[in-house]
Amino acid sequence: MPGPSANKLDYTLVALADPKRRAILRRLAQGEARVTELAAPFDVSLNAISKHIKLLERAGLVQRRRTGREHVLQFEPEPLGGVQDWITKQTAFWQSSLEAMDDLLRREDKADKKIAEVQS
Amino acid sequence: MPGPSANKLDYTLVALADPKRRAILRRLAQGEARVTELAAPFDVSLNAISKHIKLLERAGLVQRRRTGREHVLQFEPEPLGGVQDWITKQTAFWQSSLEAMDDLLRREDKADKKIAEVQS
DNA sequence: TTAATATTCAACCATAAGGTTGAATATAGA
DNA sequence: TCTATATTCAACCTTATGGTTGAATATTAA
Incomplete structure (x- = not known):
């Protein structure tokens, strides 16, 4: 739903409302992972997962760290x-x-x- | 997000992701209310609130009881x-x-x- | 330098939310 | 019976999600 007046809680709940994103968080709870690794279990495009990760970032539920060409994601509870x-x-x-x-x-x-x- | 494969948790999180719906739930936590009463604090149409209530019902967060022409909503935790x-x-x-x-x-x-x- | 890898960006499509207005329904009250 | 009240339904608009494909970027490895 978030329009321009959305707050943190809104973003968090939106982020959690998708099963793929919750699966990504479960995966990240066991340790950091790169975008490609996170995308592997799903039968959608890498781009789709990239977008999911962006929503998780917007909510502050994951943090991104770049190491060369790889982006490592970390769970933020x-x-x-x-x-x-x-x-x-x-x-x-x-x-x-x-x-x-x-x-x-x-x-x-x-x-x-x-x-x-x-x-x- | 819910397409045809959405589960209960999905619906619940979608329902909670909107501030107006959370406000409606807070109101209902203090006691039942009719649709018109729930809509009163907001500056959107009654129809808009009617739709919000439907999403809350879909998630099982409120229950509806009809008394004549009035629909009484109850919080379901x-x-x-x-x-x-x-x-x-x-x-x-x-x-x-x-x-x-x-x-x-x-x-x-x-x-x-x-x-x-x-x-x- | 060239080629492969890791990711995002951009443009596009479909569906769901969130909103509006106007009409339909159902019940209560004069 | 008429009329007002309480709600939903239907049709429409806009924006956000969730997905796709193809191109752009950046970094690593030959």
Whole structure:
């Protein structure tokens, strides 16, 4: 989706949203590799993989180091922390809301009992 | 990205990759809401938000319940677990590789010392 | 220098997202 | 029954992805 106003988290999630890119990251988690090596397992063109790597770079998930004509890619886990933070906050919000609703239901229950007492 | 071969995780990550959709999820984490309510904070058309909600549904991140003419949306946190699992495995792979490399370096270091001893 | 290797760049195509407007549907309310 | 409200559907536009092929660049090796 990223237009001109996209932020880091957007880029990270876009980068992770493709199975080939996730496979590339898994591969890089075991150690650096060159573009050709990364492309080998896939049955698409080298150019296609080159583009995938660019999206991973944009997200900060890989870093590139040139050694002569070879480009060595390295896995950079930091942006994954941003995703985890978002998920953590999101579920935290949700759970606190559930607890709040629980309280509310409990209070309503008490009120109902009071009314029942008065009416009985 | 999802073509015909997209899986659940793909859909989840695509859904999370847009800030408006994340904002909708944050809103829904505090409690259910109707489409119009969800659309209110944004300066895009109701139709645009309707489409965003559809992508969230596709990912299983929200559930829809119709009450007369109103559609009530509810947050469904389950798919977020899949994202967390992936990240956990990815970083686990990476750390074990780092440790393996560490061992390797230590061994090489020992070997170097032996060589140094022999040569001295 | 010449030839092979490693990568990107450029141009192109198809599909999915993200948005718009206008019409269709369905339900609620006067 | 009319009319307003809540949502989706359909058609269209633009941009980003994901892919291709062919050419350009840079570096290594003969």
